Amino acid sequence: MALATPARARRDPQTAAAVLLAAVLLATFGLNLVNDALSTRPTVQLWTTMFVAVCVQAMPFLVLGVTVGGLVEALVPDGLIQRLLPRSAALSVPTAALAGVVLPGCECSSVPVAGRLVGRGAPAPAALAFLLAAPAINPVVLVATSVAFPGRPEMVLARFVASVGAAVVVGWLWARFASDALTARALRRSAAMGDGAGGHAHADHGHGHDHAGHEHGHDHDHDTTGGGRLSRFFAAAQHDLLHAGGFLVFGAALAASLHTFVPRRVLDRVADHGLLAIVALAALAVLLAVCSEADAFIAASLPQFSLTSRLVFLVVGPMVDIKLVALQAGTFGRRFAVRFAPLTLVVATLSAVATASWLL
Amino acid sequence: MRPRSSLDRVVAAAFPLLIGGLLLRLVVTGHYRNFVKASMWPWLTLSGFALLAAAAWELASSRATGAGHRPRVAWLLLAPVVVVLGVAPTSLGAVALERTSARATRVYEDGSWAKLPADGVPIAMTIGEFVERTYAGDTVTGVPVRLTGFVVPDDPGTGTFRVVRFRIACCAADAAPVAVQVVSGAAEVPPADTWVTITGELVPDDPAVLDPRFAATAVEVVEQPVSPYEAIVLPE
Numbered sequence: 146m147a148l149a150t151p152a153r154a155r156r157d158p159q160t161a162a163a164v165l166l167a168a169v170l171l172a173t174f175g176l177n178l179v180n181d182a183l184s185t186r187p188t189v190q191l192w193t194t195m196f197v198a199v200c201v202q203a204m205p206f207l208v209l210g211v212t213v214g215g216l217v218e219a220l221v222p223d224g225l226i227q228r229l230l231p232r233s234a235a236l237s238v239p240t241a242a243l244a245g246v247v248l249p250g251c252e253c254s255s256v257p258v259a260g261r262l263v264g265r266g267a268p269a270p271a272a273l274a275f276l277l278a279a280p281a282i283n284p285v286v287l288v289a290t291s292v293a294f295p296g297r298p299e300m301v302l303a304r305f306v307a308s309v310g311a312a313v314v315v316g317w318l319w320a321r322f323a324s325d326a327l328t329a330r331a332l333r334r335s336a337a338m339g340d341g342a343g344g345h346a347h348a349d350h351g352h353g354h355d356h357a358g359h360e361h362g363h364d365h366d367h368d369t370t371g372g373g374r375l376s377r378f379f380a381a382a383q384h385d386l387l388h389a390g391g392f393l394v395f396g397a398a399l400a401a402s403l404h405t406f407v408p409r410r411v412l413d414r415v416a417d418h419g420l421l422a423i424v425a426l427a428a429l430a431v432l433l434a435v436c437s438e439a440d441a442f443i444a445a446s447l448p449q450f451s452l453t454s455r456l457v458f459l460v461v462g463p464m465v466d467i468k469l470v471a472l473q474a475g476t477f478g479r480r481f482a483v484r485f486a487p488l489t490l491v492v493a494t495l496s497a498v499a500t501a502s503w504l505l
Numbered sequence: 506m507r508p509r510s511s512l513d514r515v516v517a518a519a520f521p522l523l524i525g526g527l528l529l530r531l532v533v534t535g536h537y538r539n540f541v542k543a544s545m546w547p548w549l550t551l552s553g554f555a556l557l558a559a560a561a562w563e564l565a566s567s568r569a570t571g572a573g574h575r576p577r578v579a580w581l582l583l584a585p586v587v588v589v590l591g592v593a594p595t596s597l598g599a600v601a602l603e604r605t606s607a608r609a610t611r612v613y614e615d616g617s618w619a620k621l622p623a624d625g626v627p628i629a630m631t632i633g634e635f636v637e638r639t640y641a642g643d644t645v646t647g648v649p650v651r652l653t654g655f656v657v658p659d660d661p662g663t664g665t666f667r668v669v670r671f672r673i674a675c676c677a678a679d680a681a682p683v684a685v686q687v688v689s690g691a692a693e694v695p696p697a698d699t700w701v702t703i704t705g706e707l708v709p710d711d712p713a714v715l716d717p718r719f720a721a722t723a724v725e726v727v728e729q730p731v732s733p734y735e736a737i738v739l740p741e
Binding site for chain 1: 512515516517519520524528541545551552555559562566576578579580581582583585586587588590591594601603676678
């Protein structure tokens with residue numbers, strides 16, 4: 146272990162991180178000293194209460210999600226995915242979408258898992274269908290939806306149906322129309338992405354830089370020793386926690402700002418216009434970037450909007466939002482994300498509207 | 506990759522440690538009820554300990570090399586810690602009401618609510634249920650009730666004030682207010698955000714009024730209830 150000389154400390158990112166951490170904590174206590182002046186300002190009171198509320202509410206779900214994501218990373222053997230999926234796209238896409246029910250995580254855990262599926266040889270359209278469906282139809286999200294909409298079990302069913310429908314349609318469209326170059330590139334990137342676990346870290350964290358042609362050795366088997374698996378588990382969970390947690394907090398800040406600074410009258414005005422309300426909540430879902438476990442509670446806080454437009458919010462949110470697009474761009478490439486996101490947005494909105502007119 | 510220093514471990518461990526510590530601290534002090542439902546404590550406790558376990562692993566892990574750079578967005582994870590430690594937010598009160606013109610009421614049909622016993626003994630209920638009952642039928646007309654909420658004075662000089670509660674489906678971010686307006690029976694208007702239990706009856710009125718008018722026979726200052734927020738009560 147190298148001791149940090151002054152010159153090295155300036156260059157060393159870890160030392161810089163430690164200094165930054167200390168500064169943040171010191172600033173916290175400084176903030177405490179001026180708290181009296183701050184807390185008399187009503188907007189500060191309101192914003193901070195709502196911000197902390199969303200963070201605290203969503204955090205246990207996020208921890209659950211990254212825990213299961215870590216288990217999947219550590220325990221699923223190589224080759225299992227290919228053996229389980231049907232060969233044709235027509236069948237593998239719906240199968241993979243429905244398989245999403247087993248992954249109780251927010252969309253942040255489904256992205257690295259889907260990346261690993263593609264890297265293991267699963268067909269891209271199936272992996273993408275899984276990526277879209279898993280955050281919306283897993284048990285944790287469905288339970289959260291039922292809790293947030295007490296007395297309305299049809300919302301849970303509608304969310305399930307609309308989300309699976311949208312995931313399957315996107316998967317089929319991708320199988321039919323996506324160019325091989327795009328898929329091959331996505332394959333290369335996800336293979337290069339590696340595990341993020343135990344010593345083979347090859348982090349590509351959503352900043353879009355290109356690793357074309359840089360095949361990372363991906364032929365290694367899972368380390369089957371207990372220590373290896375535990376290490377993979379914690380590394381994957383920590384990785385997902387840092388990514389998803391950061392974006393969750395960002396979404397919480399946006400939600401708090403929305404509730405604090407936008408007079409409810411503005412929302413009420415839009416709420417009454419059927420088509421405008423749908424567009425508004427679809428846009429809100431994209432901008433709000435809250436994890437799927439928490440978005441049901443946000444939707445529940447907008448009772449002035451129709452159930453249809455709120456279903457649109459619930460179906461669009463886990464599939465395309467600003468943090469998710471960033472994660473997808475980082476994992477699969479910017480060109481991929483630019484095509485994938487708008488396609489998903491349109492399909493998800495239409496699927497939700499169609500399902501709402503049938504079930505709600 | 507250069508070898509992983511103990512400083513790396515500390516920094517990496519700090520993130521789950523601080524978040525887990527925050528969750529556990531909020532449960533232990535009871536402050537979590539300012540933000541989420543009181544029933545959330547098992548979830549918060551469990552995930553708090555899970556995060557501490559992750560932090561412990563980071564410190565103890567024998568990985569020889571660093572695990573790749575931390576994404577810049579991860580620093581946001583510290584924001585809730587900073588806010589709670591620095592600003593110590595409280596539950597929503599009179600100030601929050603100013604920002605909301607709408608009230609949190611669903612529309613039930615007349616007859617949805619069960620009749621109440623009419624033996625003259627005041628019945629304790631949530632403000633939400635009381636308001637819902639006034640909107641859907643006349644099940645509370647002539648029935649003495651006991652309600653608990655915090656005071657929001659009306660314009661000075663009118664002598665009236667509202668008793669308000671926030672209802673939440675899940676957390677404070679979806680909180681929406683319900684209120685009654687006390688129009689008689691109070692010697693003086695208590696200060697804003699005072700928690701009171703009022704006993705009295707509905708003043709039968711034009712149903713279009715936003716907050717049902719209430720004639721109090723008793724206004725008692727009380728401690729803030731264990732949970733400042735009301736749960737949503739549905740008709741049977």
